[in-house]
Amino acid sequence: MSSLHEKRSIHWLTGQFRNADQEAEYRRSISSQVRLETALAVVVAALIYGIFMIADYQVMGPNRKFYLMVITRAVVVCLCITLAVIIVSRRRHVYETWLHAMPLWILATGILLIIPMRPESINAQVTGTLVATLAFYLMIPNLLTIVTSASLYLGIGFLVFAVLFAGASPWMVIRVALLLIMANGVGFFALLRLEKLRRGQFSLLLEERDRNRQLLDEIAHRELLEEQLRRVVERDALTGLDSRSHFMKRAEVLWQGSRQGKMPFSLFMIDVDHFKSINDTWGHSQGDLVLTKIAEVCAQSMRSTDVIGRFGGEEFVAALPDSGLDDALMVAERLRTRVAALPFEERMRELQASVTIGIAVAHGDDVDLQALITRADRALYVGKREGRNRVVVCDEQRDEGSGEESEERSLT
Numbered sequence: 001m002s003s004l005h006e007k008r009s010i011h012w013l014t015g016q017f018r019n020a021d022q023e024a025e026y027r028r029s030i031s032s033q034v035r036l037e038t039a040l041a042v043v044v045a046a047l048i049y050g051i052f053m054i055a056d057y058q059v060m061g062p063n064r065k066f067y068l069m070v071i072t073r074a075v076v077v078c079l080c081i082t083l084a085v086i087i088v089s090r091r092r093h094v095y096e097t098w099l100h101a102m103p104l105w106i107l108a109t110g111i112l113l114i115i116p117m118r119p120e121s122i123n124a125q126v127t128g129t130l131v132a133t134l135a136f137y138l139m140i141p142n143l144l145t146i147v148t149s150a151s152l153y154l155g156i157g158f159l160v161f162a163v164l165f166a167g168a169s170p171w172m173v174i175r176v177a178l179l180l181i182m183a184n185g186v187g188f189f190a191l192l193r194l195e196k197l198r199r200g201q202f203s204l205l206l207e208e209r210d211r212n213r214q215l216l217d218e219i220a221h222r223e224l225l226e227e228q229l230r231r232v233v234e235r236d237a238l239t240g241l242d243s244r245s246h247f248m249k250r251a252e253v254l255w256q257g258s259r260q261g262k263m264p265f266s267l268f269m270i271d272v273d274h275f276k277s278i279n280d281t282w283g284h285s286q287g288d289l290v291l292t293k294i295a296e297v298c299a300q301s302m303r304s305t306d307v308i309g310r311f312g313g314e315e316f317v318a319a320l321p322d323s324g325l326d327d328a329l330m331v332a333e334r335l336r337t338r339v340a341a342l343p344f345e346e347r348m349r350e351l352q353a354s355v356t357i358g359i360a361v362a363h364g365d366d367v368d369l370q371a372l373i374t375r376a377d378r379a380l381y382v383g384k385r386e387g388r389n390r391v392v393v394c395d396e397q398r399d400e401g402s403g404e405e406s407e408e409r410s411l412t
């Protein structure tokens with residue numbers, strides 16, 4: 001048997017969970033409902049008990065016994081109503097057994113006390129006791145052990161009082177005992193079934209909650225995986241900059257925004273100079289370190305609204321919205337000089353890294369981000385040809401297919 005199944009198994013006789021913690025959790029979950037239902041049932045039962053004063057008056061008339069009866073009924077009603085108020089106003093998480101048992105025992109005692117005062121109506125009292133026994137079982141919710149003990153007290157007490165004060169014959173005692181056993185049996189098994197059903201429902205509710213929790217955990221785990229996957233797709237693993245595809249998506253949004261708002265827009269292609277010889281001289285891991293440092297400088301030299309990505313190998317790309325030629329030149333020059341001044345430690349102390357930057361500034365009739373990239377790339381090529389470590393601006397849009405050369409402005 002699984003431990004969960006064991007935890008939620010119900011005792012066949014008490015109708016309670018075998019596991020004490022589980023039973024306590026169940027009681028906590030129903031405590032406010034039980035308090036309210038018990039208090040209501042006690043008040044109703046006490047009022048019915050009190051109303052029988054009218055029948056007492058009809059049978060007994062206004063004599064000393066009647067007044068004693070009135071006092072008995074009034075005391076029982078007052079005690080029960082007081083206890084009902086206390087039960088409702090208790091703000092405990094678990095209901096207190098003794099507190100719920102008390103009004104039942106008081107009511108049972110009140111019913112027993114009628115016998116010595118009205119022994120002649122013992123037959124009517126048999127009916128009253130049977131009704132009270134069933135009412136205990138059926139109206140007091142979820143308190144099988146309490147109700148059973150109070151009902152047995154009422155039944156046994158009734159038989160003893162019937163013999164002592166009403167002179168009940170042995171046959172009558174047997175007849176009443178059988179009736180009481182039947183009432184207790186019916187009441188007990190009805191309430192036992194109810195208790196088992198309620199706890200079964202509670203178990204199902206818990207199982208559903210467990211399943212929901214598992215589902216939520218799974219959803220959170222999936223979301224985490226998706227987030228990790230998204231980061232892998234969107235981020236370049238080495239430099240932490242945008243991956244090429246993610247850069248293209250973000251740059252496209254910026255580019256379209258700039259076009260619609262008729263705002264200037266610039267694009268950089270940035271290439272590390274002589275990177276192959278860096279790799280060859282100091283090894284690939286040191287080459288990676290150089291790339292990471294240059295990526296950091298790139299990110300630090302841009303505004304937060306700019307987008308920068310690794311285009312591939314030792315090549316970076318940046319989109320600068322709201323930046324015309326002058327702004328673009330200033331940023332590119334700042335970036336170039338910062339890279340040139342980058343200090344390296346230990347083995348690479350003598351390395352002087354540099355980048356060549358090709359700039360394309362969007363014209364009013366530019367429609368394609370890719371065309372802008374091509375122009376920046378061409379300016380970059382010119383910069384490499386002219387000696388590297390420089391910023392080159394592609395001034396004119398190339399007439400695709402015409403073979404016409406673009407005009408470039410170079411800055412060192």
Ligand SMILES: Nc1nc2c(ncn2[C@@H]2O[C@H](COP(=O)(O)OP(=O)(O)OP(=O)(O)O)[C@@H](O)[C@H]2O)c(=O)[nH]1
Pocket residue numbers: 238271272273274275276277279283284285286287288291312313314384388
């Ligand atoms: N360490 C490292 N090297 C890389 C990475 N990606 C590309 N490379 C290397 O970068 C080098 C680029 O060499 P080239 O394309 O000849 O360019 P270059 O040596 O920088 O020459 P110029 O661009 O003309 O100045 C190649 O040797 C690639 O193997 C990388 O992620 N890490």
